[in-house]
Amino acid sequence: MEPDMPFTRFRFHIVFATKGRAKWIDAEIEEFLYPVLISSAARNDGKIITLGGVEDHVHLIAAIKPKVAPSHFIDRTKSESSGAIRRNFRRRRNFKWQVGFGAFTLSALDYQDAVRYVEKQKEHHRRGITWSVFEEIMEEGFEEAA
Known part of the structure; x- marks a missing residue:
């Protein structure tokens, strides 16, 4: 590695939900959506390490290059994936x-637990074992945090 080259290991647990928490992500949409999310992340200077979700939201573990603001990465990934679904599925x-x-x-200590989650x-959703505080926030909708 060159001396002026940055070394980072930023890993994010990212979650976003469908508008109105509509249960739009069935098996067919999911099969299409996940590769689209992975491709979009790569185009936007990130890499999805793993992803999972249910009918109304997705969770991603992602690495994002330090030159990219996480909000920009997430906004672009969401925009590209929703557009792809609308173009490819008439019913959506x-x-x-x-x-x-x-x-x-x-952190390095949180990483493996987050990946498994x-x-x-x-x-987890079938058994009712979710990250309860976060799931409650998702139900209410996200607000800009300082």
């Missing part, structure tokens, strides 16, 4: 994500 012409999102940095979203 009104598909939109909520305006807000949640983004949490992960994201990978098992369907199981």
